[in-house]
Amino acid sequence: MEFRYLGNSGLKISEITYGNWLTHGSQVENDVATRCVRAALDEGITTFDTADAYANTVAESVLGEALKGERRESLEIFTKVYWPTGPKGPNDTGLSRKHIMESINGSLRRLQTDYVDLYQAHRYDTETPLEETMQAFADIVRAGKALYIGVSEWTADQIRQGHALARELGVQLISSQPQYSMLWRVIEGEVIPTSRELGISQIVWSPIAQGVLTGKYQPGQPVPEGSRATDEKGGASTIARFLNDDVLERVQRLRPIADELGLTMAQLAVAWVLQNDNVAAAIIGASRPEQVSENAKASGVRIPQDAMRRIDEALGDVVERDPGKTAEGAPRTRAA
DSSP states (O other), rough: OOOOEEETTSSSSEEEEEEEESSBBBBBBBHHHOOOOOOOHTTOOEEEEOOOTTGGHHHHHHHHHHHTOOOGGGEEEEEEOSSSTTTTTSSSEEEHHHHHHHHHHHHHHHHHOOOOOOOEEEEEOSSSSSHHHHHHHHHHHTTTTTTEEEEESSSSSHHHHHHHHHHTTTTEEEEEBBBBOOSSSTTTTTTTHHHHHHHHEEBBTTTTTTGGTTSSSSSSSSSTTTSGOOOTTTTTHHHHOOOSHHHHHHTTTTTTHHHHHHHHHHHHHHHHTTTTTTEEEEEEEEHHHHHHHHHHHTHHHOHHHHHHHHHHHGGGSSSEEEEEEEETTOOOOOOO
């Protein structure tokens, strides 16, 4: 396993990070989730990403239990705040000082730790002054409950404003967590250049495009039984944008490239996002321990420039590059 610095901080994280969105406390039983975490540790993964909203707080509890007994100083644990949790009352959502302060305490309790290495704003809150949000984050860092702060799915302008306020408050905003894959490159136009300028790294989610880049979804064929596309708890809706024959046919053109490099399709997809020097880590999820072991082997892979060019040619115009998609997909008001 190789490690990279997170932003301009001195914190190193494993370039393959294990995340438990849509799996722990939802798609898989707790014993399987624990085996997936153990597999991650066996592969040298030290960085774990979760959020209080995943399975309405259950995912954090499962991760905390799975990591019990590990040396805390040898792990990097990330979580997030924004989406509704608990009974989903009027203050159980957003980035108000009240919700942030209550949420960090709940996350630490569920994760069975005194601090998280990175605390992230899961989305931008249009209904709370940014100054209030950043002051709350700064207070959490000063209290020792988080070491660093980050954001997820913020636009370039929002990142710039948040970074400026963080500097004024004497804390480090060092990361952005966006969706990024061969098929979804919307951060390349604005978010990545801004982040490079400010000393912020990307921790990217969905590097395999919800499983589409594994090649298991075939054009003109029904989706495989038990796949994410059949999961009505959230998986099916997130993968839907990629499930058209044009995209699926283009993805099949990647198979010869993966074969020539001695990689699985999934390993090629994970290695591809890691070629970007602004990406500190690719988050992988799993419903089986074997998936963790397979995808972790993308660490350290260097894809030749000729193969990178052929990937672009194979995918052609099915790649989404519009930087406006980040703002388009953001909540206009707080979710209830």
